[in-house]
Amino acid sequence: MAGLKTKIIVTLGPATKSYDIIKRLIKEGVSGFRINFSHGDTSEWDLFVKLVREAASELDQPTSLIGDLRGPQIRIGVLDQGVLKVERDQVLRFVFGEKAGEKEVPVRSKSLFETVEVGDTILVGDGECILRVVEVGDDYFQARALYDGVIGSGKKIVARGKEPNVPLLSSEDVSLVKYAVDREFTFIGVSYVRSGHDINVVRNLIEGMKGSTGIIAKIETPTAYRNLAEIVRSSDMVLIARGDLGLHFDLEKLPTIQKEVIIASVSYGRPVIVATQILESMVEQPRPSRSEVVDVYSAVQDMVDALMLTNETAVGKYPLETVRWLKKIIESAEADTKVEQAKSIRDSLGKQSLKDKYVHGLLSLAESVEGKVLVFSKTGSVPPLIARMRPQVPVIVGTPDRRLAERLTLFYGLKVYDMSKTVQGDVGYEEGIRLLEKLARSRGELSIGDVVAESFARPGEDMHEILIKRILF
Helix, strand or coil, rough: CCCCCCEEECCCCCCHHHHHHHHHHHHHCEEEEEEEECCCCCHHHHCCCCCCCHHHHHHHHCCCCEEEEECCCEEEEECCEEEEEECCCCCCEEEEEECCCEEEEEEEHHHHCCCCCCCCEEECCCCCEEEEEEEEEECEEEECCCEEEECCCCCCCEEEECCCCCCHHHHHHHHHHHHHHCEEEEEEEECCCCHHHHHHHHHHHHCCCCCCCCCEEECCCHHHHHHHHHHHHCCCCCEEEEEHHHHHHHHHHHHHHHHHHHHHHCCCCCCCEEEEECHHHCCCCCCCCCCHHHHHHHHHCCCCCEEEEHHHHHHHCHHHHHHHHHHHHHHHHHHHCCCHHHHHHHCCCCCCCCHHHHHHHHHHHHHCCCCEEEECCCHHHHHHHHCCCCCCEEEEEEEHHHHHHHHCCCCCCEEEECCCCCCCCCCCCHHHHHHHHHHHHHHCCCCCCCCEEEEEEEECCCCCEEEEEEECC
């Protein structure tokens, strides 16, 4: 009843553009919804925001809303036929512009032409076309196709291992940050982050707009990988963008990179999301491939905070079936997860503060008596520490702050209640726990015979208490 420890995030799009589908997705266990600002416009995004908020309110289930910035991505311009079929050994001429001549491929950014060199590997889309640069001029380059492939209008294009020197945020991105802040998005995903400084730039922008939207750092380039520690420290959440990483690194290196990002994120107490081709085959098919099931199972066993679906739910034929399959795989992997795995993570965290040790003791005690943890939080300081230590018992968190409830929904192992309508005034922690217990019982999360570990904070004192009890009536 306490729900999934590993959370599900879905990307909204034409396949999920209805109140009924969004409501059913939340019922199936979706904790967060992503709007990709690279597609659509404000009228479409406003509709998604309205549908998500109304469905979450009706179900009384807090959900996170993520806005994904476009970022400094370089894209193909407009092709006459929309899609260009490319044959192996065919030489193509790439030029700057929105449109180009009949035998040319337009590229929308000059920065690519400033960095590309003879011998570079060029990848279009997610690798649908791979070419080798054979000639470079002042305002063009020519490249030979290594395999048969396709190039589509608007597809991203990269020179493998190279990152053009372009600004992190365009004027359009700044407008999108304001849009997300004005509509109280829970998080903003920042593309092509290169350093902790980049995160601070976006944070200062949000604070200047009087916003509190959190920042998701997307790890997708060699520079981000090199500066991983400082980026993770500076962000509120981390996303492993396997699609773009796969354009810059050898594919066989991605599992190692994924594990390193997970370890760094847990170490610094930042939730970590795995994205790209989670169940990609289900864009067209009603069942996942065997390899996708193994991939998801492995990620859950690595104790990531969340898995993000993209094309599967944005444009796929089977969005509901995809979420149901993802939920089924997560449940199977979590059932096989041992407490020792979580304890190993806790032991690897190194030096801990007094509050860290308190949380460690709270979870150890609850797990030893096979109990459930109840936490009433006003500031959100304790629940992330609990999530960081990967709890293997149900953890029920209640908060009177709606926006805090939405933010916590993506943290590992937390079942979050928005108590803004339940709590009247500034109640104490003991009263808050009492109200949370009553709410959890009404939702079937607690029942007679359950052992409960309750977490208390003493107002005005740096002191936390734990109360163990059994529910008798």
